[in-house]
Amino acid sequence: MARLAFQNSGDHGSRVVRTMTWKQRGFVLFIMGHLFLVATSLLSTVSPSGWMSQILAVGNPYLRATHFGVDARPVYLAHGNPNEQPLRLRVNDDEELLPNTIAGAGSDDRQQRWLATVGLLAEQEQPSLVAELVMPVLQRTQWQRPSDAIQDPMVRLIREPTILSDVLDDQAPPLYEAKIINNQGEIAVVRLLPPRLTATAIGGTSQ
């Protein structure tokens, strides 16, 4: 396609503005449209305006098929939000469910993106979809073998504290918490709801 557009570009070293061919004009027009969509996609990551959303609704098939669009992934480097804390999927707080990776490598990034998707669904109160993602991981691990299973295994998705997270962040309940039920090799998860505020006095002892 490039050859078609550029073959009639005339003398290569000329410094005079030449009359452009319609193929060249068409090609540049296409690239301007391409850049417009890419720019809209890049600029829509913080908070897309109504126009941006409408433009992206039209341009998304092109942007997604070619992977040119950022698709709401943040282009900013960091905002220091709790969302940027690394996520961990653990069984009973001590055992990592996902395999070890080299920190900072692409494999680590992929794990974090997958965990971020699980975390997002958990925050949106979509426990069945979270289970849909978590189950294949559990099925790959020892929790499918009853003899190796520990007592009352629980799977938790937690945010790892960082230097910027405060005490309240660190004491926040897990994003997702579920009991693993192993029925003779058949794995299932039952989500545990986080404790809610209540007017009932708890923790008292009667003597």
Add this chain to the structure above:
Amino acid sequence: MMQAFDRLVAWWVSPLRISTIGLIRFALGLVTVFYFSDALTDVSFWFGVEGVHSSQNVAEFLQRSGLQDAAAASISPLFLTDSLWVYQTYCLLGIAIATAMMLGRGGQWICVAAWLSVVLWSNRLLWLAGLTETILSLSLFATCFAPTWKVPLWNRRNLIAGEADALSPATGFSIRLLAVQATLIGLATWLSMLAGEVWWNGTGAVALAAPESARSLGLVDSLRSPWIHEILTLAIVVTLPLGLSLAWRSGPDHSVRRYGVAILNGWAVLIAVLGSHWIYSGTLVCAFTAIQWAATPRELMPND
């Protein structure tokens, strides 16, 4: 109106030396080789019949979540199989194609193949893909238009001059597309960065390095001093627009553009070191480097 548009078209297709795209392709090929080598390390966890991200698991998830329409545009032949060896072979093929592109072998279509290999892989990744894949896809796409320039491995005289380094309008177009895209990415990054409080209160550099368990270099302890993290934050905020404005500066002094690109590349290296964004920064270095050639005024371009 048409004259103004023709001037724009003329800018896009102003010829540049073929060797410029050769150097960019070499560096981008190297980044792509690294990308697919890295993908090989965890391919067996995500893909294959028992893979966490197998086609079957993805299809079930999309069906239950009602996201089939959103994912429909992410086209990839890899969705058709769950054979692990296919995915491993695909990564090896990606490495081979990127190596050929690095060395300028296989003609112009090898660049198209390198771009498609990244796009189809990224589409298969779906929510496992990130900004790195987007920037790599955009940059490889931009290099597809220029003719091939063979890296002279054995005959260094070709590197200096001669037929292999002729001027080409298609090379000019490729270099400018790469440069404009890099500028858009830089500007979008800068603008959206500033929406975060950390870039105003001086802790931006700490925020970048804070998730220590996900960073190659544990630098948080060395950033505790306000002097260090505030200077680094200021440097990250200031150097990006400064580098872009210098690199795009038109004028007879080519060294100003080189300083601009050096500042931009320094910014990318700093981001890589603090945030462990190695492939992202490597791709940006390739794209930023193109700006110095794209910004050269027409009257300063060499004659054929």
